Amino acid sequence: VKICVLVKEVPDAAVEKRLDPGTKRLDRSGEKNLNPFDTHAIEAAMQIREGGAIDVDEIVAVTMGPESAFRALHKAVSLGADRSVHLTDEALAGSDVAATGYALAKVLGSESPDLVLLGQQSDDGECYTIGAVVADHLKMPSLTQVIKIEAEGDKLRCERQAEYGYDTVEVELPAVISVGDAINEPRYPSLKAIMGAKKKQLDTKSASDVGIEADRVGEEGSRTAVLAVNDPPQKQAGEIIEDEDTGETVEKIVAWLDERKLLA
Amino acid sequence: MSAILTYALHYEGEFNKNSLGAVSEAAKLAGEIGGEAAAVVVGDGDDLTDDLCKSLGKYGAAKVFRAEAPEGLAQPVVDVMAKVIQDEGFRYALFGGGLLGFEIGAGLTARLNAGVTMEVTEVKAQDGKLVAVRPVLQDSAIVDVEYVSEPGIIIGRLNAFDTPEPGEGDAEVVDVDVQLEEHSTRAKMVQRGEQRGADVNIEDADLLVAGGRGLGSAEGFEQCEQLAEALGGAVAATRAVVDAGWYPYAAQIGQTGKTVAPKLYLAAGISGAIQHKVGMQSSENIVAINKDPNAPIFEFSDLGVVGDLNKILPKLTEAVKARKGAG
Numbered sequence: 001v002k003i004c005v006l007v008k009e010v011p012d013a014a015v016e017k018r019l020d021p022g023t024k025r026l027d028r029s030g031e032k033n034l035n036p037f038d039t040h041a042i043e044a045a046m047q048i049r050e051g052g053a054i055d056v057d058e059i060v061a062v063t064m065g066p067e068s069a070f071r072a073l074h075k076a077v078s079l080g081a082d083r084s085v086h087l088t089d090e091a092l093a094g095s096d097v098a099a100t101g102y103a104l105a106k107v108l109g110s111e112s113p114d115l116v117l118l119g120q121q122s123d124d125g126e127c128y129t130i131g132a133v134v135a136d137h138l139k140m141p142s143l144t145q146v147i148k149i150e151a152e153g154d155k156l157r158c159e160r161q162a163e164y165g166y167d168t169v170e171v172e173l174p175a176v177i178s179v180g181d182a183i184n185e186p187r188y189p190s191l192k193a194i195m196g197a198k199k200k201q202l203d204t205k206s207a208s209d210v211g212i213e214a215d216r217v218g219e220e221g222s223r224t225a226v227l228a229v230n231d232p233p234q235k236q237a238g239e240i241i242e243d244e245d246t247g248e249t250v251e252k253i254v255a256w257l258d259e260r261k262l263l264a
Numbered sequence: 265m266s267a268i269l270t271y272a273l274h275y276e277g278e279f280n281k282n283s284l285g286a287v288s289e290a291a292k293l294a295g296e297i298g299g300e301a302a303a304v305v306v307g308d309g310d311d312l313t314d315d316l317c318k319s320l321g322k323y324g325a326a327k328v329f330r331a332e333a334p335e336g337l338a339q340p341v342v343d344v345m346a347k348v349i350q351d352e353g354f355r356y357a358l359f360g361g362g363l364l365g366f367e368i369g370a371g372l373t374a375r376l377n378a379g380v381t382m383e384v385t386e387v388k389a390q391d392g393k394l395v396a397v398r399p400v401l402q403d404s405a406i407v408d409v410e411y412v413s414e415p416g417i418i419i420g421r422l423n424a425f426d427t428p429e430p431g432e433g434d435a436e437v438v439d440v441d442v443q444l445e446e447h448s449t450r451a452k453m454v455q456r457g458e459q460r461g462a463d464v465n466i467e468d469a470d471l472l473v474a475g476g477r478g479l480g481s482a483e484g485f486e487q488c489e490q491l492a493e494a495l496g497g498a499v500a501a502t503r504a505v506v507d508a509g510w511y512p513y514a515a516q517i518g519q520t521g522k523t524v525a526p527k528l529y530l531a532a533g534i535s536g537a538i539q540h541k542v543g544m545q546s547s548e549n550i551v552a553i554n555k556d557p558n559a560p561i562f563e564f565s566d567l568g569v570v571g572d573l574n575k576i577l578p579k580l581t582e583a584v585k586a587r588k589g590a591g
């Protein structure tokens with residue numbers, strides 16, 4: 001089978017994120033990295049391949065994003081993907097969730113995967129939704145927030161936490177599965193893998209290459225528009241203690257609790 | 265006129281609290297933009313009785329569309345809601361803050377080429393339309409989002425919509441027959457609602473000591489238990505450590521766990537991700553201990569302590585015991 005892993009370049013966790021007041025989009029300047037949740041998706045693909053219950057022919061990393069996003073693909077390949085596909089086009093800039101999901105489904109469709117894996121959320125915004133949008137376009141069964149996958153023939157036995165406890169769901173392939181960070185501990189890439197990643201096949205595709213209708217993507221094709229960006233209501237900043245002398249720190253905590261009658 | 269459609273999740277003969285919140289929010293908003301609010305219920309058991317469905321009228325639903333299809337999975341509900349929205353001309357679909365709401369809303373987005381907003385904390389009626397208000401970038405900014413076409417999909421954040429006391433009135437129950445898409449039949453629930461670990465009660469505790477990944481291991485919870493015992497409270501946990509098997513599911517706070525508002529919430533080694541925050545932000549006093557000075561939890565804690573848990577927790581337990589003994 002062929003596994004496609006959706007990955008995304010996001011601002012590095014250490015970079016303060018802000019909205020550009022002009023475009024009302026995320027300011028994407030500054031250091032970037034592979035979305036940490038996506039590393040769990042790649043690791044899940046590797047473990048399915050290594051588990052041997054399903055014969056995995058190929059793991060392909062797929063991203064949509066500006067030119068710079070090829071770095072996220074290199075990282076994904078260094079973590080185990082065999083090759084990568086980069087959907088990049090000016091026309092895609094400013095796409096909302098509906099437009100992004102449509103475009104990703106189109107580029108995935110051109111690869112005809114048996115399984116699509118992705119991280120359940122990205123550090124820079126939209127949570128939990130992209131997998132289910134993509135799945136509906138591809139007409140595949142889908143499950144999000146999965147924390148355990150067992151392959152059995154042409155089925156995956158998946159576990160996740162839902163509203164009332166842990167659910168176990170059997171999903172037939174082809175399918176779209178988004179994973180949570182509890183699913184595995186991603187491996188570190190070897191130096192050899194990092195060096196070799198740049199030499200692996202990377203196909204760059206435009207919107208028209210994969211049959212994306214121009215009026216369904218970008219700002220024009222988006223179904224939502226940001227009206228206003230506001231500051232959140234300010235909660236009064238809490239008191240901060242840096243622990244230098246633990247005896248003293250603990251005294252301060254106890255006094256604080258005592259003042260609020262929490263030790264009665 | 266049909267205005268806003270919601271999904272009411274049920275389990276073992278009861279509706280989900282967040283779903284009831286969404287139903288009543290929809291009813292309120294429908295009144296403001298003109299039109300009716302209705303709910304979709306989906307199930308394959310015998311607990312979706314006429315009486316149960318009608319009871320959504322007490323939360324403001326004018327109609328309840330009932331369909332027979334597998335429950336606990338999103339895609340069959342997408343098929344049902346897409347049909348009802350198209351047949352009846354609903355302008356918006358609104359979801360409370362559960363996992364299924366995210367999945368169903370996302371599926372509808374694709375099916376209906378509709379705009380979607382998620383993690384919504386407030387919905388406003390403006391000029392006969394709905395505007396969704398949602399925090400973004402770890403709650404550092406709040407954006408107002410409008411829909412450039414209808415229908416629009418609104419996915420609330422957990423606890424965003426209050427569940428009111430039930431009022432009077434019955435909803436009209438309409439059975440709908442929906443042919444499921446082929447792909448919606450290719451996922452099957454094997455086991456639903458499994459509880460893992462001991463059954464602990466955290467919802468009645470006035471003081472909670474909650475542990476996260478920063479505790480380092482399952483053994484780290486012993487320190488939380490000792491502190492909780494000294495305080496006369498209980499121990500709670502984050503999703504990450506519950507999924508890792510360090511602590512029972514029944515103690516989990518947040519998006520897929522419990523929502524609490526104790527007098528004291530002492531967070532040990534918890535970074536404070538949104539998914540956790542939504543389950544505890546109404547606590548009266550929040551104390552956070554974390555070694556990372558940049559942890560988001562310090563932005564909404566009343567007292568933040570930057571330091572090593574292994575050093576602080578044992579001493580704090582001793583000091584609390586000493587204080588209580590003296591008092």
